[in-house]
Amino acid sequence: MQRPDPRRGSWPRRYARPLLALAAAGIVGAGGVAAAAGPTPAADPRAMFGQQAVALRAGPAAVARQRAGDLARALGLRGTATGAEEVRDAMLGRVVSEVTLAEGPTRTGLIVHDAASGRPLAITNLAWGPGDDAPRLTSGSAPAVAERLVRAAGLAAPAGAPEVRWDDAADAWEISWARSVAGIPVPRDGMVVRLRPGGALASLSAPESPLAPAPRTPLSSQAALAVARHFAEEHGLVRLAGFAIEDRGLAWSETNGFLTGQAAFHPTLRLCRVIRLAFTLDGASGTSLIELHVDATDGAIVGGDQTS
């Protein structure tokens, strides 16, 4: 039996945090040359991260709690659906409803639905029950349990065999199905179910991004490579040691601010050719990788990513 944690959702945390935020304004120190002290945190911590959480009105809140409560029961999660909020995420361009599961002051889970479609996006079990760490599952038996839970959530796992691995950090088996549309991968989507050793659900993630219309004839590999090479020449990357360029193929990819300096992500994915650039910044470093998302419709670079 999980012991209640009086700090979570209890008065010390709720009332201490706003005071702390204010106190932080007074305790940030002066930085060194070209360094800076942190800004004053907002009263609503989520606002610091471009999110706005609004408590739902009574009617919609009751609907959201009912929906989340039904889902929790179907998945064997503990707790009663309590707080219901709508969270508007400016950076990711999405609106979701979040419902907290709780037993008294103890939070036992969080259920996130897409606000518009009502589709479950993420379910996290925060309660740890007796037997959860008993090693009942194996890599062989975990997928069937995961599929049953996916169905119980009213979802369908993507076709194909899932990948199964033990995730130390999650203390769970991770069973994942990649999403593809007409044979083209959607790397950021798919379904991931994490199961505790005893078989209980740890979490379920089911992102399903909207897709832009695909071009009738996607940009050729040669054309996309030319776009990326031109970009690399323009920015001097071709002169770096070990420079290499590779077409990783078509993928439904993210439009993001990688080249524009704006940390924003368009929720609709576009069909792109993913061109990978590899190089080393100096001899003592490993290989750095950059991926450019070259729009398969018009050859524009609409996003990208880079390794740390």
Place this chain on the structure above:
Amino acid sequence: MSRARWSQRLLGPPLAAAILALSLGANTAGAYQGSAYENYTAFQACMGWSSGMTDTMRAQAVNALAALGYTSTWYRRTAFTRSQVLSRAGADQAVYVQSHGDQYYTIYPTKVQGFREDAGVCSGAGKVFATDIKARRSSTPAHIVVMSTCHLGEPSATLGQPSMAEAYGIAQRRSARNDSVGYGPVFYLGYTGDAWLDDQLKFERSFWAYATTAYTLGQAFDLALAYSGKASRTVPTWFGTYLYSGFPWAPSPPCTRCA
């Protein structure tokens, strides 16, 4: 000591600190020292364009650490140097680093975990090794350490060398999620293998958002894992105490279930 009593003990100091700071407008820098470092040059200036991603990640961390009660002084470009990091390492109770990280050869075949300084240079930037940091710290662990780099959530490649977590006094072990076993007020977040900026930004954003809204750091990690929108190729990991709140004034032992 029960968690309830721990909680009650925690309440006094924050309220007192808040009231003091509000009434005096005091600059109590150093009370709970936090440092955030961003390698701007390697990821933006050297590339010839600005993705804004490392700026965003650093800003997120600075905001979150401030909300949790740490001073949150940050450094980048020529201010983020090896010597600056090491001059603060001994007193840091919260640390955030966004840079290149790896297990670098020191003297072959020995590899030591480290990250690159910025220093405003595109090549030959110095490395800050786990051994350097460990040499400057006492046995008191830091409370929160986030290494937003590649590879610094991995075990040491060379036996006997400290990992970056261990350099800050945080053993590479995880408490139970029900807190039946805890390791005190410590939490380390890092990545194994290559980490991609887009995923790091999303994961950390989600982690910090939950961590500053009444979830424990371990719960915030689990919630971010489920909901951040990161792709599977970037693999975050954590060490420390799952139910640690992140507040710096957490008690030292005795707390039989958290230390």
